[in-house]
Amino acid sequence: xxxxxxxxxxxxxxxxxxxxxxxxxxxxxxxxxxxxxxxxxxxxxxxxxxxxxxxxxxxxxxxxxxxxxxxxxxxxxxxxxxxxxxxxxxxxxxxxxxxxxxxxxxxxxxxxxxxxxxxxxxxxxxxxxxxxxxxxxxxxxxxxxxxxxxxxxxxxxxxxxxxxxxxxxxxxxxxxxxxxxxxxxxxxxxxxxxxxxxxxxxxxxxxxxxxxxxxxxxxxxxxxxxxxxxxxxxxxxxxxxxxxxxxxxxxxxxxxxxxxxxxxxxxxxxxxxxxxxxxxxxxxxxxxxxxxxxxxxxxxxxxxxxxxxxxxxxxxxxxxxxxxxxxxxxxxxxxxxxxxxxxxxxxxxxxxxxxxxxxxxxxxxx
Ligand code: F6P
Numbered sequence: 001x002x003x004x005x006x007x008x009x010x011x012x013x014x015x016x017x018x019x020x021x022x023x024x025x026x027x028x029x030x031x032x033x034x035x036x037x038x039x040x041x042x043x044x045x046x047x048x049x050x051x052x053x054x055x056x057x058x059x060x061x062x063x064x065x066x067x068x069x070x071x072x073x074x075x076x077x078x079x080x081x082x083x084x085x086x087x088x089x090x091x092x093x094x095x096x097x098x099x100x101x102x103x104x105x106x107x108x109x110x111x112x113x114x115x116x117x118x119x120x121x122x123x124x125x126x127x128x129x130x131x132x133x134x135x136x137x138x139x140x141x142x143x144x145x146x147x148x149x150x151x152x153x154x155x156x157x158x159x160x161x162x163x164x165x166x167x168x169x170x171x172x173x174x175x176x177x178x179x180x181x182x183x184x185x186x187x188x189x190x191x192x193x194x195x196x197x198x199x200x201x202x203x204x205x206x207x208x209x210x211x212x213x214x215x216x217x218x219x220x221x222x223x224x225x226x227x228x229x230x231x232x233x234x235x236x237x238x239x240x241x242x243x244x245x246x247x248x249x250x251x252x253x254x255x256x257x258x259x260x261x262x263x264x265x266x267x268x269x270x271x272x273x274x275x276x277x278x279x280x281x282x283x284x285x286x287x288x289x290x291x292x293x294x295x296x297x298x299x300x301x302x303x304x305x306x307x308x309x310x311x312x313x314x315x316x317x318x319x320x321x322x323x324x325x326x327x328x329x330x331x332x333x334x335x336x337x338x339x340x341x342x343x344x345x346x347x348x349x350x351x352x353x354x355x356x357x358x359x360x361x362x363x364x365x366x
Contacts, residue, residue, distance in 0.1 A: 004035040005312055006108040007055070009069040010042030010077065010119030014140045014152030015293035016301035017069035020114050022060040023305020029057055032313060037108060038070075042115070043122060044077035046099040050106060064298055067291045076255050078122055083255050090255070100129050110312045112305075114138050116150070117337055120320065124333045127318055134308045135320035135333045140289055143187035146336030147322035151304060154296040156183070156288040157194045163284055164198025164231060174278065175228035177219060177271055181264030181283045184235030188343045190288065192350065195233040195358065202230065202359045204267065206237035206245075207343045208350070210361030212270045218359035219275060234267055236260040241363045261285075303328045 007024050009017050021038065028034040038059075040051040053059070053071075063070055076083065079099045081092040103111065110132040113123035116139035127133040137144045140156035160182050171178040184190045188205020195203035202218055204210045219230045237260055239245045246262040261283070268279040293301065300323060307321040307328045319330040343350065350360065 002034065003032070003109045003312075004037060004107055005110050005112065005309070006037050006039055006052070006103070006106065007071070007112040007114065008039035008042055008045060009071050009073045009138075010113060010115035010122070011073065011075045011138065012116070012140075012289060013068050013073050014138055014289050015067045015155040015291065016151035016297035017073075017114060017138065018060075018063040018066050019293060019298045019301030020136055020138075020151070020305040020308075021055070021070060022063055023302040024112055024309055025055045025060045025305075026057065027306045027309040032309065037106060039111075041072040042074040042077045042119065043079050043099060043126075044074045045072075046102040047077070047079065047082060047095050048098075050102045052106060064302075065292050067289075067293060075118070075257065078118070078256075080122065080125065081256060092256070096126060096129060099126065100131055103131050110134065110317065112136060112308045112312070116141070117144055117340065120144075120333050121337045124318070124337065127333075132312075132317040133333070134311045134317060135336070136304045136308050137320055137322065137336065140190065141184055141187050142189040143185075143340045143342065144336055145339060145341045146320055146331040148324055149300070151297045151300040152289070152293070153189065154300075155291075155294040156190050157197065158294050159288050159291070160190060160194035160233070160284060161197040163282070164194060164200060164233065167231060167282060168199070171229040171231060171280075177230045177232060177268070177277050177279045179232045179234060179264045179268040179271070179279060179281045181234050181236055181261070181281065183284075183288050185237045185260060186340050186342065188235040188238065191233045191235040191238070192343055192353065196349075196353050196356070198231070198233070200231045200233045200358060202232040202361060203353065204232070204234040204238040204263075204361055205343055206235055206239065208345050208360045208362060209239055209241035211241050211363035212267070212274065212361070214359060214364060215267070215361040216271060216274050218361075219271065219277065223277075232267060232271075234264050236263060238263055
C-alpha cells in the first residue's frame with residue numbers, strides 16, 4: 001500500500017536528529033516504497049501556510065555526521081499556546097485545529113514527531129485530535145522516561161568530558177578552582193556522567209540540593225592533601241538547599257519558558273569569597289548541543305528512525321520508540337511523558353561517584 005508519512009523535529013536541537021531523519025527516509029523509501037515529507041521548524045511549520053519539503057534519498061545524503069536538524073526546529077511552537085503578537089502585546093492562542101487541518105491537507109497518513117518531553121506531550125494531544133503519531137525521544141538532558149537513554153546525550157557527555165580534561169591542566173597549572181556549568185534543567189545526568197568520566201572533584205545536580213559549606217570542605221580537604229586545584233561541575237538547574245534555581249529570564253519574560261543560567265558564577269563567587277582560592281567559571285552552554293554526533297548517537301538515531309517506520313507500518317500509533325538494554329522496543333508516549341527521568345540521589349551511579357571521592361555537596365546532618 002502506498003503511503004505518505006511526515007516527520008518533524010521539535011524542541012531544542014541535539015546531535016543525532018539528522019540520523020533519525022535519514023533512518024526514517026531510507027527505511028520508508030527502501031523498505032516500503034512510501035513517500036516522506038519533512039515539516040519545517042517543528043509544529044510551527046503547520047501553523048499558517050504549511051512549510052514542508054519532499055524528503056528523498058538524495059535529500060538525506062551526507063547528513064549522518066551533521067549536527068542540528070536539516071528540518072529546523074523550534075522550542076516555542078506549542079500549538080495549544082501559540083504566541084500571537086498584536087499591537088506590541090503577545091497573546092497565547094490555541095491553533096491546534098489549524099495544525100490538524102494543515103496536516104490533513106498535506107495528505108500524510110502519519111507523523112513521526114522527534115522531540116523531548118514538551119514535543120511529545122504536544123504530539124499526544126494532537127493524536128487525540130486526529131493526527132496518527134509515532135514519537136522518537138530526543139534530548140541531551142536524558143530526562144525522558146520510557147527509554148534507557150535518549151540520543152544526543154552521549155555526544156553531550158563526550159563534549160563535557162573533553163572540556164573537563166582540558167580544564168584540568170590549566171586549573172592545575174594555576175592552582176585554581178574551575179567551575180564548569182553544564183546543561184541539565186531538571187536532571188543532572190550530564191554533570192553526573194561527565195563529572196565521573198572527567199574526574200571532577202565536586203558535582204552539583206538539581207536532584208541533590210547543595211550546601212556550600214560541604215563543597216568548600218571538600219576543596220579544603222584536597223588542599224590539605226597538596227591538591228591545590230579542584231574541578232567543580234554544576235548543572236544549570238542545581239540550587240543550594242537554602243535557595244533556589246538561578247534564572248536568567250523568567251517564563252513570563254521568555255515566552256513561557258524559564259531560561260536558566262548563572263549558578264556556575266554564583267558557586268565560583270561563593271567559593272572564592274569563603275576560601276583563599278582563585279576561581280574561574282566556564283559555561284559550556286550550547287557547545288554541548290552543537291556539532292557532529294558521536295558514533296553511539298548516529299547508530300541509536302538511525303535505529304530509532306527505522307523503528308518509527310516499522311511502528312507506522314504496523315499501525316501502532318501513540319507509541320514512542322525506546323532503547324531497553326541492547327534492543328529497540330516501543331512504549332506508550334503517555335507513559336514516557338508522565339514524569340521525568342531524574343538521577344536517583346541514592347542510586348548506584350551517585351554512590352559509585354561518592355566511592356571515588358566525588359562530593360555532591362549534600363548538607364551535613366545536624
Ligand atoms: O532541554 C535541553 C536544553 O539544552 C536544556 O538543558 C537547556 O536548559 C535548554 O535546552 C536551553 O534551551 P535554549 O536553546 O532555548 O537556550
